[in-house]
Amino acid sequence: MSPAARGPVLVMGTGSVGGWLGGRLQAAGVEVHFVGRPRVLKALASRGLRLTDLDGGDLRLSAHALHLHEHVPAGLVPALVLLCVKSAATAEAARELGAQLPPGTPVLSMQNGIANAIAAQQAAPSLRCLPGMVPYNIAELAPGHLHRGTDGVLAAQRDPVLEAWQPVFAAAGLPVELHADLRSVQWGKLLLNLNNAVNALSGLPLRAQLLDRDLRRCTAALIDETLDVLAAAGIAPARMSPLPPRWIPRVLRLPTPLFRIVAARMLRIDHQARSSMADDLALGRITEVDALQGEVVRLAQRHGVAAPRNQRIAALVEAWPVRRHPFAGAELCRALETA
Numbered sequence: 001m002s003p004a005a006r007g008p009v010l011v012m013g014t015g016s017v018g019g020w021l022g023g024r025l026q027a028a029g030v031e032v033h034f035v036g037r038p039r040v041l042k043a044l045a046s047r048g049l050r051l052t053d054l055d056g057g058d059l060r061l062s063a064h065a066l067h068l069h070e071h072v073p074a075g076l077v078p079a080l081v082l083l084c085v086k087s088a089a090t091a092e093a094a095r096e097l098g099a100q101l102p103p104g105t106p107v108l109s110m111q112n113g114i115a116n117a118i119a120a121q122q123a124a125p126s127l128r129c130l131p132g133m134v135p136y137n138i139a140e141l142a143p144g145h146l147h148r149g150t151d152g153v154l155a156a157q158r159d160p161v162l163e164a165w166q167p168v169f170a171a172a173g174l175p176v177e178l179h180a181d182l183r184s185v186q187w188g189k190l191l192l193n194l195n196n197a198v199n200a201l202s203g204l205p206l207r208a209q210l211l212d213r214d215l216r217r218c219t220a221a222l223i224d225e226t227l228d229v230l231a232a233a234g235i236a237p238a239r240m241s242p243l244p245p246r247w248i249p250r251v252l253r254l255p256t257p258l259f260r261i262v263a264a265r266m267l268r269i270d271h272q273a274r275s276s277m278a279d280d281l282a283l284g285r286i287t288e289v290d291a292l293q294g295e296v297v298r299l300a301q302r303h304g305v306a307a308p309r310n311q312r313i314a315a316l317v318e319a320w321p322v323r324r325h326p327f328a329g330a331e332l333c334r335a336l337e338t339a
Contacts, residue, residue: 007079008033010072012093014040016138016276017110018084020146021174023049026066027059028172033067033076041068043143052141053148054270057173072100080165081107083120083129086280087291090116091123098124106161108132110154112193112276113291114186117157131182132156133189135240137206137273149206149273155189157182187230188238191245193292194222197313200277200287203326207269213256214329218313218336220249225309226296232303241266281320289317309336 011022014036026032034044048063078101085093090111097107103126109117110132117131135152154169154176156162162178169176179185195209198218202209209215227245230237237245242265251262260267280287293307293314300307316327316335327335 007031008076010076010078010081011035012072012081012083012097012107013085013089014044014068015084015086016140016146016279017134018082019044019049020051020138020148021082021084021110021134023051023059023061023146024172024174025168026061027051028168030168030172031067033069033073033078035069035072038070040143041070044068047144050145051148052145054150054268054273057148072096074100076100077102078105080161081105081127083107083109083111083116085111086286087111087113087116087288088286090119094120094123094127094129098126101127104128106130106159108156108162110134111291112190112196112288114183114190114295116291128159128161130157130159130162131186132176133182133185135189137269137275139272139274139276140279141272147270147272149270151268153177155179155182155185184236184238185240187235188240188245190292190295191223191226191237191248192240194226194296194310195219196275196277197287197289197293197317198222198332199275200281201313201316201320201327201332202329203278204274205271206273206275207267207271210263210267210269211256211260212329213253213259214333216252216259218329218332220252221309221336222293222313223252224249225307229296229300229303229305229307232305233299277317281317284321287317289314293317312336 008031011018011034014034022032044066045063049061051059105127107127107129117129121129133155136148137150139147141147158178158180198215199209202215277287293310296310297307
């Protein structure tokens with residue numbers, strides 16, 4: 001291990017992403033400390049942590065091997081923090097980190113959305129907060145059992161600290177690409193994440209949802225609208241799939257038999273994968289729709305354009321506690337067409 005990458009890793013937010021990243025690092029020999037909610041910690045303390053994936057991988061960490069904490073442990077000096085809390089909890093988590101950790105501690109935000117690293121830096125100015133991106137889907141199949149259901153490579157802002165950690169992550173089966181400017185990558189990922197709300201409202205696993213043409217048409221409309229907003233803002237999103245961004249809506253609108261052929265790589269998703277937003281709705285938690293569709297709406301407002309479909313689907317997600325009934329594809333299409 002590089003001298004700059006020696007020392008423990010602190011996972012702030014042991015949900016699906018934090019548990020997966022921290023678990024893989026610990027399985028590779030890194031000392032990892034997990035901070036999480038009592039529900040998650042209770043499951044890990046009794047069952048341990050199991051990590052499976054669509055390629056047949058199956059890693060298990062025993063409960064007694066896990067360092068579990070409800071708060072940042074006093075006296076811990078991590079060499080790296082992985083910030084993995086939900087977007088709405090970013091500022092609170094960052095303030096706790098800033099109060100406990102030495103100045104300059106590197107904090108890598110591995111969260112959805114665009115502005116979490118900025119929000120964390122504002123809440124904890126003494127720390128060094130860097131943006132990162134997780135491209136694949138991780139679902140909690142059972143308490144203590146996390147499953148990676150899609151492919152991809154981690155991305156992060158280029159920084160000497162993260163360059164030192166690259167071989168460590170690679171050895172843990174977590175290859176990470178570093179970018180001089182991560183903004184285009186973040187927007188490229190956000191384009192794909194616009195489907196999270198569609199998936200959550202459909203009540204279907206990701207693969208089944210993608211095989212429903214009406215639901216694909218909903219996602220296509222959200223992406224088209226967001227691409228127009230990005231063009232108005234002068235932002236070119238990075239290519240995060242086999243298709244260039246502008247082609248994705250066209251392919252999504254294809255008849256399903258043709259879509260199966262053209263999008264075969266996109267459909268390399270096992271039947272257990274679902275969006276984290278679907279999990280949040282099922283558990284009655286606050287979703288990250290404001291960090292996804294909300295970012296599109298705010299960018300549109302700053303540049304004098306409209307994003308009614310993204311605004312409408314965000315409202316549908318927020319109204320879920322009243323409805324609590326999945327949308328059929330045609331019904332969701334009608335709801336967005338009237339936006």
